Structure formats: structure tokens, C-alpha cells
Amino acid sequence: MEYTQNQYVIYNGAEICRIGEKVRKCFDGKNENEYYTLSSKDSKSTYYIPAEKIDENVRPLMTKEQILKVVDSLPYVEAEWTDDRNERKLKFSDAIRNGDYSRILPMVSGIWNEKAERAKKGKHLLNDDRRNFELAKKLLHTEISFLFNISIDEAEEFIQKRIQKNQL
Numbered sequence: 129m130e131y132t133q134n135q136y137v138i139y140n141g142a143e144i145c146r147i148g149e150k151v152r153k154c155f156d157g158k159n160e161n162e163y164y165t166l167s168s169k170d171s172k173s174t175y176y177i178p179a180e181k182i183d184e185n186v187r188p189l190m191t192k193e194q195i196l197k198v199v200d201s202l203p204y205v206e207a208e209w210t211d212d213r214n215e216r217k218l219k220f221s222d223a224i225r226n227g228d229y230s231r232i233l234p235m236v237s238g239i240w241n242e243k244a245e246r247a248k249k250g251k252h253l254l255n256d257d258r259r260n261f262e263l264a265k266k267l268l269h270t271e272i273s274f275l276f277n278i279s280i281d282e283a284e285e286f287i288q289k290r291i292q293k294n295q296l
Contacts, residue, residue, distance in 0.1 A: 141224040209238035
């Protein structure tokens, strides 16, 4: 995919960044390569992403319409779960990195169900599952926050109100 200067993207599945210019840099002292510069929206960080690997590290932000479809689908998502911890971790990491909500939401629903089952037995969720759940939540809230110009804390309420409104 071709990215343009000043376009906002999701970097590494969690951080909103603005694409800067394409530059040629030599970081290893031998080879000069072409990089996209990314400026973090929330920090003063600047990242240099090799142009040939840009699609592996970033994806375009969703549109308002796309994110609303995601929110509207939340009550109807069927849970996905696998007992193999390593397989779950790999699938979830890949889905988060790609921002693929059609894969993320069923896994989150599966984690939610697993949390409830474990709570009945007096147990807590495994750390990897808890971390993945929080990462998915952060990704969704970050995009909603940016697109609708609200705080991250207001994103949860935004989701709840949208779902309630649709169920009336």
C-alpha cells in the first residue's frame, strides 16, 4: 500500500502516528536505505521504518464508518478459543498487528468467556490472555478516541452508549 505524508496510521498495532517524509538514512555505517518517518501522536518519538517493510509495521486508521461497524458488531461476536496457549498468543499477536477486528473480537470474546469460567473456579486469567485483552481494548479505544476526538477514558462510555442505542 502507498502511504502519503501527514497520513495517520496505526504503528505496531497500538500507537497512532503521522507519516512524515521519506528519507534516505544510513544506520549501520554501510548501507543507505529509504525510510518513512513516523511521529507519534502521543509522545515526542520519531520512528524510522524501512520503506520495504512499511506494510509489516503500519496500517491505515479506520474511518468513522468502519469503526462504528466494529462497535455495532460487538454484541453479536461469536467467541473463539483454543486451549493451546502458544497458538492463542500467535494468533492474537498477528490479529492485533494487522488491526483485523474480524479476528480480534472473537478472540476477545473467548478471553471474556474464559475469564468468567476461571472466576467460577476462583482462578484468575492467565497473564498472556489478560495482556492480549487489554491490548485489544487499548487499540479499539485509541482509534475511537482519535476518530471522534474524545479522550481514551470516554471511549468505553462511547461504546456502551452506541450499543445501548442500537438495542432499543
